[in-house]
Amino acid sequence: PFNHHGRIIQDEAVLAGDRVRMLGDPVAAVVAVSEAVAAEAAARVRVRYEVLPAVHSPREALAPGAPRLHDGGNVLARQAIRRGDAEAGLARAAVTVDGAFSTPFNEHAYLEPEAALAWVDADGRVVLETGSSHPHLHRLEVSRALGLPEERVRIVSVALGGHFGGRTDVAMQCILGLAAWRLRRPVRCVYTREESFTSTTKRHAFEIQGRLGADRDGRITGLRLHMLADGGAYASAGNFIITRAAISGSGPYSIPDVWLGGEAVYTNNTLAGAMRGFGAPQSTFALESLLDEAGKRLGIHPIDLRVRNALRPGAVLATGFPVGEGTAVVETLEALRPHYDEAVRRARAAGASGDLRRGVGVASMWFGIGTTTGEKPSHADMELLPTGRVRVLAGAPDAGQGSDYVLRRVAAQALDVPLPQVDLVRGDTALTRDTGSCTGSRVTFYVGNAVRLASGALRRAIIEAAAQELEAPSDILEIRDGHVVAREAPGRRIALGELARRVEARGARLREGGTWDPETCPLDPATGLGRPYATYAAASQVAEVDVNVRTGAVRVRRVVAAHDVGRVLNPVGARGQVEGAVVMGIGFALTEEFVPGVTRGFAQYRIPTTHDVPEVEAIFVERADPKGPFGAKGLGECALIPTAPAIVNAIADATGVRLTRLPATRERVLRSLAAARG
Numbered sequence: 001p002f003n004h005h006g007r008i009i010q011d012e013a014v015l016a017g018d019r020v021r022m023l024g025d026p027v028a029a030v031v032a033v034s035e036a037v038a039a040e041a042a043a044r045v046r047v048r049y050e051v052l053p054a055v056h057s058p059r060e061a062l063a064p065g066a067p068r069l070h071d072g073g074n075v076l077a078r079q080a081i082r083r084g085d086a087e088a089g090l091a092r093a094a095v096t097v098d099g100a101f102s103t104p105f106n107e108h109a110y111l112e113p114e115a116a117l118a119w120v121d122a123d124g125r126v127v128l129e130t131g132s133s134h135p136h137l138h139r140l141e142v143s144r145a146l147g148l149p150e151e152r153v154r155i156v157s158v159a160l161g162g163h164f165g166g167r168t169d170v171a172m173q174c175i176l177g178l179a180a181w182r183l184r185r186p187v188r189c190v191y192t193r194e195e196s197f198t199s200t201t202k203r204h205a206f207e208i209q210g211r212l213g214a215d216r217d218g219r220i221t222g223l224r225l226h227m228l229a230d231g232g233a234y235a236s237a238g239n240f241i242i243t244r245a246a247i248s249g250s251g252p253y254s255i256p257d258v259w260l261g262g263e264a265v266y267t268n269n270t271l272a273g274a275m276r277g278f279g280a281p282q283s284t285f286a287l288e289s290l291l292d293e294a295g296k297r298l299g300i301h302p303i304d305l306r307v308r309n310a311l312r313p314g315a316v317l318a319t320g321f322p323v324g325e326g327t328a329v330v331e332t333l334e335a336l337r338p339h340y341d342e343a344v345r346r347a348r349a350a351g352a353s354g355d356l357r358r359g360v361g362v363a364s365m366w367f368g369i370g371t372t373t374g375e376k377p378s379h380a381d382m383e384l385l386p387t388g389r390v391r392v393l394a395g396a397p398d399a400g401q402g403s404d405y406v407l408r409r410v411a412a413q414a415l416d417v418p419l420p421q422v423d424l425v426r427g428d429t430a431l432t433r434d435t436g437s438c439t440g441s442r443v444t445f446y447v448g449n450a451v452r453l454a455s456g457a458l459r460r461a462i463i464e465a466a467a468q469e470l471e472a473p474s475d476i477l478e479i480r481d482g483h484v485v486a487r488e489a490p491g492r493r494i495a496l497g498e499l500a501r502r503v504e505a506r507g508a509r510l511r512e513g514g515t516w517d518p519e520t521c522p523l524d525p526a527t528g529l530g531r532p533y534a535t536y537a538a539a540s541q542v543a544e545v546d547v548n549v550r551t552g553a554v555r556v557r558r559v560v561a562a563h564d565v566g567r568v569l570n571p572v573g574a575r576g577q578v579e580g581a582v583v584m585g586i587g588f589a590l591t592e593e594f595v596p597g598v599t600r601g602f603a604q605y606r607i608p609t610t611h612d613v614p615e616v617e618a619i620f621v622e623r624a625d626p627k628g629p630f631g632a633k634g635l636g637e638c639a640l641i642p643t644a645p646a647i648v649n650a651i652a653d654a655t656g657v658r659l660t661r662l663p664a665t666r667e668r669v670l671r672s673l674a675a676a677r678g
Contacts, residue, residue: 001147005174007137007273008373009235011070014145014174019052021069022233022268023597024199026172031179031187054268056596058207058228061265069233069266076231079242080261081250081528083318089222089257093213097293101210101286102661105230105594106203106587108275109607112161113196114171117188118180125154125430126177132157132427133167133399134437139429145174146181153177157427163399164584165274168437169201169236194600201273202594204241204264205230206282212290218300220309225249225286227262229272229279232596236273238264240372243523243532245279248641250318251287252329252366252538253309258318261528269596274439276581277637280367281588281644285662288363288645293658302362302649303337306540311366320529323536326625326633328564329364332540335562335619336362343544343558347653355550358557359654363645364540368533369634370442374522375534377515379433380450382411382458384510388482388497390415390422390458395435396447397427401636402573403443409569410448410629414455415462416479417496433513441634444569445535446516448629454514461512462496465503469494518627535625537638538564541582543646544614547654549673552666556586556612556647561639562619567631571620578618578639583608585643590663 003017004010016027028045032038053067060066061074068074090096116130126146132138135155143153160167172189179187191199206229213222227245231238246260260283295305310329316322340362347358381393392411398404404424412419425431435447459479466484467474470493476486484499486492503510523530544558559582568574591606599605624631644662652658657672 002144005141005145005170006235007169007237008239012234014178022270024270026175029175029179031183056269057267058230058265061267069268074266076235076264076266077239077242078261078263079246079523079525079528080259081246081318081523082259084257086222086224086257086259090211090213090224093221094216095294095297096211096213097290097297098211099286099290099660101208101289103206103282103285104662105205105270105272105596106275106592107197107594107599107605108162108164108166109605110162110164110166113191113193114200115190116173116176117186118176119186120180120184125152126181127154127156128173128177129156129158130173131160131167133160133163133397133439135397135427135429136395136434137168137437138170138173141170142174142177146177154430157397160397160399163438164276165278165439166201167399168439169273171200193602197600197605198270201236201275202232202270203275204238204272204279204282206245208282208286210286210290212294214294214298216298218295218298218305218308220253220255222257223250223255224259225283227283229262229264230267230269231264232267232269232271234271236271237278238272241279244372245283247319247368247532248280248366249283249287250366251284252311252364254311254315255309255318260318270594276584277641278372280365280641284363284365284641285645285648288642289648289658289660292361292649292652303333303340306362306364307333318528319523319531321531324625324627326535326566326623326628327538328621328623329538331621331623332538332562332564333364335621336540336542336560339560339617340542343542347544355548357547357549357654359545359547359650359652361543361646361649361651361653362540363642363649364538365638365641367441367537367638367641369440369445369535369537370520370533371436371440372532374532375446375518375520376436377517378435378446378450379513379515380435380447380454381433381511381513382451382454384458384462384496384500386497386501386504388421388495388500390417392422392424392451393432394424394426394447394451395429395432396438396443399438401438401443401577402570403438403447405573406444406448406569407451410451411455413630414452415459417482421482441537441636441638444632444634445628446518448632449516450514452514452629453516454512457512457514458510461510462499465510466494466499469499469502535627535633537633537635539638539642541642541646543643543650545647545650545654547651547669549655552669552673554590554647554651554664554669556614558615559643559646560617560619562621563635563638564621564623565635566625566628566633567622568620569630569632574620574635575618577635579616581639582616582643583613585640586612586647588640588662589644589647591665593663
């Protein structure tokens, strides 16, 4: 057995040994026949602690003489991306804008807290049913903790009651696996909301120092963003948080001279991990605030300013690789132009009405589709069943983003069979191969491509088997209406189910696999060059807000979101993703802040309610991505990223005051207004 776990670095204890590093670290596990007995037994556990010096902020962690929280020191990761000479680019600018920005820890706040059920099955395997975004990673973590081969552990991902990145790390799964293995009895655990808030991963808190320069025509000449991320007590995915933030930190813009980078550090705060956008919301907030301020000083229309700097197909990124043909940054901005101009007209017509001031803001974003570590191959399998139905087997669960529908649709389209005829088995390590996690807005693009390849292989196998049964050349056969049919002689046909039964009678199966291995590689830590993502998505949003200058309250009236997502395979799901992400972005902008040691539930953590939801209009710019399955890319995280900077830019438009710390609470708005008045 191995008393440690962790996504990349195994620095978290299953049960704490000689020390705890944060509130919420597990120190003992009590297993009982009822919740009441368990609670009584847990109350009798006594632990004696020696209080050690604590580190509460990244600045403290980097200070000389700071306590070392891990053997390797307090710096978890460093990354820098350099292109040209940022300082020279800033020096030749006609206008330079500086800013210091900060964003808080955020709680995922999903509807269902963490839960799992574990038992040992008849084959002696430890089985866990749990909400997992990456079942094969959880299998690795549990098997390693128990000292068992991976095949002796089975993870079944059940319906997830929300994810947003928080279901990738293990919570109590290793402890439950241990209890079930030792006791040979089923064991379950459901976190209370306080346990969920206290012990699970959060969005990284950031401090960002930024400087942007532009010439008189508004073209960005130089950009420097130095970022400091609070990783909390353990690594989780923090090794790559600065990498993702830096890649998104130059936005969807072609900038000749940039320096983007910083450090992620350990503190004694609650551990931080993946959360929707993973570093991109933080760096985009800083960038779009700086760009908006530069545009105001230059007197340039915010859409024109962004169009002049927009990446276009063939442009070279700061990481050294060209932008693909599927990029549509300019198109998202032009789609917004009439909506922005009309919103400005409404705001000017409304004027100052009592205590209310109306403003309009715009922001754009750039997001690499996939995981920042460099994508591993994704696998999928397809099978034609004797019933005539088609089964897709893929490891990636659906976290609510609609990927189950998308994978079935890709299979149906590739095989020319009706969608209702396609079934999906997913998220079960005993039945499916590893397709990676359902994070990074990656499932449609990476897993969808694996399904597309598997479907193509199955289609060829079906045609070859039918050619043998029908004694016909394979090149005249096609799949149509649940049959394999000869094009030139429609009477020569065989039903798909009948074909599968005949093949099965010969001791074979019509089952094929597909593997999508994209051309990606992680960034070089020294040079910042690399290709961590196979494709990118862009988006632009307009926010219309009312600010009450007496109370500091901000009301988001309307958001128009234009997204470059490639071909939309699930229109209803895509629209739902945008609407939900905008609401989450409103929380990031205005209300949500997790304070370690203070925030224990929704009494202290305010998420938007239905009363806070504005009118949301989603526009999809459908330029097919040549590498995507039927031209599709991804969307789930992208839709959140530009919302907060668009809102903050709208507050600045309404009041003339620039908020640099999120969330923009009433108190912070009022303080900023008072400071502006002197």
